[in-house]
Amino acid sequence: MEGVTTPDFRGLVLSRNSSDCLGGATTEFVRVVDAAIPVAPLEKALGCASKAFGRPVGLQIMGSNLEAMAETAVNAAEAGAPFVDINFGCPAKGALRGMAGSSTLDDPRRVFALVDACARAMAGGSVPLTAKIRAGGEDDTLLEDLAQAAEDGGASLLTVHCRTRKEAYRDTADWNRLYRAVQSVQIPVCGNGGMDTAADMDQMMAETGCRYAMIGRAALGNPWVFSGHRASPREAADFLLEYAQMTSGSQTKQSRLKQLLACWTAGGPEVAGLLGTHRRPWLRVNDDAHLRACLDAAGDLHPSPLDLPPQKQPSTQMRPI
Numbered sequence: 001m002e003g004v005t006t007p008d009f010r011g012l013v014l015s016r017n018s019s020d021c022l023g024g025a026t027t028e029f030v031r032v033v034d035a036a037i038p039v040a041p042l043e044k045a046l047g048c049a050s051k052a053f054g055r056p057v058g059l060q061i062m063g064s065n066l067e068a069m070a071e072t073a074v075n076a077a078e079a080g081a082p083f084v085d086i087n088f089g090c091p092a093k094g095a096l097r098g099m100a101g102s103s104t105l106d107d108p109r110r111v112f113a114l115v116d117a118c119a120r121a122m123a124g125g126s127v128p129l130t131a132k133i134r135a136g137g138e139d140d141t142l143l144e145d146l147a148q149a150a151e152d153g154g155a156s157l158l159t160v161h162c163r164t165r166k167e168a169y170r171d172t173a174d175w176n177r178l179y180r181a182v183q184s185v186q187i188p189v190c191g192n193g194g195m196d197t198a199a200d201m202d203q204m205m206a207e208t209g210c211r212y213a214m215i216g217r218a219a220l221g222n223p224w225v226f227s228g229h230r231a232s233p234r235e236a237a238d239f240l241l242e243y244a245q246m247t248s249g250s251q252t253k254q255s256r257l258k259q260l261l262a263c264w265t266a267g268g269p270e271v272a273g274l275l276g277t278h279r280r281p282w283l284r285v286n287d288d289a290h291l292r293a294c295l296d297a298a299g300d301l302h303p304s305p306l307d308l309p310p311q312k313q314p315s316t317q318m319r320p321i
């Protein structure tokens, strides 16, 4: 998630969920304006997670310039991306001003043109192209047309965030739209939106026929959300400590870690409580030693087993991407 997650975070999340629960991930979008992005920054965006955890981490690109997008898609494959994904869902003002992301949802022909340009440029290679749309722009009336435009353009998988651009990130998410998308294309559909637990993923796939399910924000506070494992305070603290170590020396990375702390729930109230108490001073002094002390204290907490509900067994269902 652009502005929040990092390749390091993605790697840690992959490391905490087995491949039968978490089949892969996608990078934050790489913005393509009017010139193609070269291979080196794309390699950086991918990070090492793709290779380290044996699961696909696709590279997502977002833009409106057909030539620049097509060349970037080819460069992404050269950078080692196991698949390249085009973002048609971002509702941010910058994306809309640049006629990219969810601005394309008002005209399925633009979705087709972008997917088609990238697919043609990548033809002959072995790296699949995928697309991620929302259910529509102002409303969901074009949903089927948008899904078919992506398929006709050459996408081999379609992710559908079931909210429209207008609905942004509102609480309710209409899964019936996913059913409609599944019915309208032959390619596999990955459903996204409104899931907070592993059980929600199973339910979404069962109710809509989506082949895959993708969780976004719920993973920020609980990286174990894909397996349903209930992390102990020690496990949660260790995750954050490991991440804090990776962020040290980089202001950008540290600010992303701070965003995670603001929504952290894993490890239960003990960890959240300690972070709540110490979050503000830590933000002020910007001293990760302080965070370490808090987390070490959190990890030392041993709630009685009676306080913890039984752990959910990891689902055996594959959830790639």
Ligand SMILES: Cc1cc2nc3c(=O)[nH]c(=O)nc-3n(C[C@H](O)[C@H](O)[C@H](O)COP(=O)(O)O)c2cc1C
Residues within 6 Å of the ligand: 001, 002, 003, 004, 027, 028, 029, 060, 087, 089, 132, 161, 169, 192, 193, 194, 195, 214, 215, 216, 217, 218
């Ligand atoms: C801060 C933020 C950044 C996001 N960045 C991206 C992005 O770079 N690429 C993308 O496909 N979706 C991005 N999303 C959307 C999520 O991937 C997901 O589609 C959306 O949050 C709905 O899923 P959820 O209800 O599980 O969170 C972002 C969402 C948020 C809140």
